[in-house]
Amino acid sequence: MYTFDELKSIFTDYIKQNHFDKEPWGLYDPVNYLMSLHGKRIRPVACLMTANIFEDNVSKALPIAYSIEMFHNFTLMHDDIMDDADLRRSNETVHVKYNVNTAILSGDLMMIMSYKHLIDCCDDLVLKDKILKLFTNTAIEVCEGQQYDMDFETDDNVSISKYLLMIKLKTAVLVAATFKAGAIMGGASDEDTDNLYKYGLNLGLAFQIQDDILDTYGDQSTFGKKIGGDIIQNKKTYLYLKALEIANKDTANNLRSLYNNNSISDEDKIREVKDVFNRLNVKDHADSLVAELTENAMDHFSALSVPKVKLEEIKKLAEYLLKRSL
């Protein structure tokens, strides 16, 4: 069994081998740029790690892991335009470093390239067909999730269930598909493959809720982003929506007007919103949901028909993802 670091190193080499060295430069250079920025590579490593549970040689899963990372980076390239974001992994986003048209077109190319790596992955047409169907359905869901996320910005009636649907589509299904694709390439049984999908889905949801918690209650040194960023950007997070759900009318109105208040300082806004969250114990609600989702994930994990020793690395990865210090 390979460790996380070993798989990351194998994957980093594969990215280097697939560096584009061709014309037109203006199309391919932005792809090389974004793909070479140092990311955590969680998705491709999770894909390889899952394949490795069932198969010692992970090389067959490499094009799939690469395709998933390429797809993820394509969504980042386009999402960063939509969100008007300047920085990605502490570097300029593509539409800032180059321009918007470049980020649109090079993003389109990345989407097609992610298909190319699936289509060229192997000669086993049945296996390939499975992967292509999984990937395509997932990609459609990710677009739906991004649309819901944009819709929510101007929607004052986002329910918790709609929010959970959005994070499922925008984030969790790709995590789930990553585990499933690794399992398929490793030759897992349908039952194991299905359990790994559901494991990934619950883990992805738990990760996203945990991310909401950390954004408000985390430790800046380990979280990597500025604490309180969601509150400053008026993001309708799980904490905010849960607070609105359980607050009385006055508190709910107070919270809404705090979010819409542009004259208050960032620090005061974070403190006052957090104060409302604390009075309503929304962090406890969020923690419970993370625990429930993690338990669901573990149920599917425990149902896998493989020796426990083979699951150690994936377990460590999941723990790392969920426990990024509070």
Add this chain to the structure above:
Amino acid sequence: MYTFDELKSIFTDYIKQNHFDKEPWGLYDPVNYLMSLHGKRIRPVACLMTANIFEDNVSKALPIAYSIEMFHNFTLMHDDIMDDADLRRSNETVHVKYNVNTAILSGDLMMIMSYKHLIDCCDDLVLKDKILKLFTNTAIEVCEGQQYDMDFETDDNVSISKYLLMIKLKTAVLVAATFKAGAIMGGASDEDTDNLYKYGLNLGLAFQIQDDILDTYGDQSTFGKKIGGDIIQNKKTYLYLKALEIANKDTANNLRSLYNNNSISDEDKIREVKDVFNRLNVKDHADSLVAELTENAMDHFSALSVPKVKLEEIKKLAEYLLKRSL
């Protein structure tokens, strides 16, 4: 054999059957909008028509024709953002009617949907694999063509050969792939399939050069676009590049300064540029090239191993494409 109009009607029904009636509305409505604008449907009909040469029942080729039309419309949705175009088929472009973010994301969805229709097209995995490889390589080339086209806007040294490469990638390869995909779905031999690809490639190139000619020398009532549009927009067309290639230094400088002159009226600019073109006989050069490309196309067409009577409809389509009145 079906006629053009019969196939267009079959295809229009298929588009209606595939109308999206699902949430999120903001993602799917723009796709329905663009797909339902009345276009000529040349590509999907050409695909069905080619399949029909080899197979009476064209239903197997419908998802492929749909995928190609979806892909073409995806490129239009994104190109219209990049070109800052307000109108498409006499209607508002998607980024004007909705907004830029919508046009980016719904375009991404269309790209994925065009793959979905290929992946769900049939149970014959060998056939599907062929189509997927053809489609993916073509899609990559189309992105490269669009990049070259954008690069040319700021490149003062575009050669005729670079221009021909650009229109090959941006336009002709998709026409070629359309014929080839129809042939594959109709069960054509490899030789016929290959000849139809080359037929489409030459036809696509001839069409694009003819389009350049018509933009300056055409009849507004039949061309459908404002005559002289390329000159007003300083487009580096075949006529312009050929003129620069054969002009002496003074005439070339005169042409360049006419293109860069913002104080001249549109009418004067068109008249003066056209005057340079006429003195250099660039229309004759362009006409010769169209004739040469058409001849190349016809060589591949004549080599097809099918009864001539089966090729009548395709021949009419090609004649229509090339002869749009001067």
